[in-house]
Amino acid sequence: MGNKYIDSFTEGCQLVLEQFGIKTESGSVVLRKSPFGASATIVVIGIVGDLHGQCMLSIEEDTACFIASKMMGDMDVVMDEVTKSAIAELTNMMVGNAVTILSQKNVMLDITPPSVLTGNNIHISTSSASLSIPFLLDGKYNMEFCISAKELKQ
Amino acid sequence: MAARVLIVDDAAFMRASLKMMLERNGFEVVGEADNGEAGVKKYEQLRPDIVTMDITMPKMDGIKALQGIKAIDKNANIVVVSALGKEDLVREAIIHGAKGFIVKPINEEHLVKTLNKIV
Numbered sequence: 001m002g003n004k005y006i007d008s009f010t011e012g013c014q015l016v017l018e019q020f021g022i023k024t025e026s027g028s029v030v031l032r033k034s035p036f037g038a039s040a041t042i043v044v045i046g047i048v049g050d051l052h053g054q055c056m057l058s059i060e061e062d063t064a065c066f067i068a069s070k071m072m073g074d075m076d077v078v079m080d081e082v083t084k085s086a087i088a089e090l091t092n093m094m095v096g097n098a099v100t101i102l103s104q105k106n107v108m109l110d111i112t113p114p115s116v117l118t119g120n121n122i123h124i125s126t127s128s129a130s131l132s133i134p135f136l137l138d139g140k141y142n143m144e145f146c147i148s149a150k151e152l153k154q
Numbered sequence: 155m156a157a158r159v160l161i162v163d164d165a166a167f168m169r170a171s172l173k174m175m176l177e178r179n180g181f182e183v184v185g186e187a188d189n190g191e192a193g194v195k196k197y198e199q200l201r202p203d204i205v206t207m208d209i210t211m212p213k214m215d216g217i218k219a220l221q222g223i224k225a226i227d228k229n230a231n232i233v234v235v236s237a238l239g240k241e242d243l244v245r246e247a248i249i250h251g252a253k254g255f256i257v258k259p260i261n262e263e264h265l266v267k268t269l270n271k272i273v
Contacts, residue, residue: 019259071167085167089237092165092210093258096237100257103240111238113164113212 004105005051005147010133012098013145016090017137020070027134032146035125039063039144041084042122043091046112047099053128053149055098055111057091063141079118088114094145156182157273160200162193162219163208163235171260172206172235179266190219197223197230203273207252209236209243217246224251231272235260 006029014024041064043057059067061079068077068086077083092114099109124130130148137143159181161172166188173183185200187193190207191214197205205223209216216234223230234247239257247255254268 016259071171082167082170085165089165089167089258093237096210096239096258100239103242108240108242111210113210 008101009098025136032130035123042117049109051149056146058144157203158184160202164211190214194222
């Protein structure tokens with residue numbers, strides 16, 4: 001996958017997080033070979049069109065609660081169904097914004113509704129290697145956004 | 155009298171956020187649906203003044219639900235609220251009769267202005 005994809009997904013994530021008042025710093029992109037270990041909360045969204053695969057958000061519980069709190073106007077939150085729904089919607093918005101940015105670069109994609117997975121010692125197997133974009137939120141919380149997709153159009 | 159709104163979105167968090175924003179700005183939320191199919195049924199039962207409609211949903215997506223509601227009531231006021239802001243999708247929604255298009259994350263002021271213009 002080319003830089004235009006990585007840049008667009010990075011921009012999509014940052015745009016959404018910053019609208020909720022979260023400061024973001026993105027790190028160097030890492031190639032993750034299948035299978036790879038993930039955090040305790042994962043949100044998966046399928047992508048179809050000029051790319052075919054999945055986007056995944058991988059975060060620990062403290063990051064999930066921090067983000068959900070920001071999305072709910074700094075309310076105190078715990079890891080419950082409302083928090084999971086907030087994180088799923090955040091991922092939907094980040095991927096949706098990236099898809100909108102990519103459409104302006106003539107890359108046409110559609111997305112599926114998000115699925116949330118929680119548990120310990122989760123390993124993800126994908127049909128292709130994943131590109132992982134690490135983020136540091138408010139200088140304290142880690143978030144990883146992965147794209148595992150094949151390009152169907154050159 | 156407060157405008158009556160039906161919220162159609164598969165995310166419980168989004169339904170709760172929209173409800174909170176709408177109620178604190180004088181709208182009455184009369185119903186919620188978590189997919190397009192349920193949204194069409196609720197529209198037929200409740201006949202709200204406005205519908206906020208997500209696009210990417212299970213069972214029936216927002217564009218098909220928009221068409222379903224328009225088949226029941228060609229004057230239905232539907233505002234699409236979606237994470238996807240692609241030009242082709244906005245055009246498709248407008249062609250099928252949407253009266254507004256709001257891209258998530260929702261700006262509360264923009265949401266209220268859009269809905270107030272319609273009612």
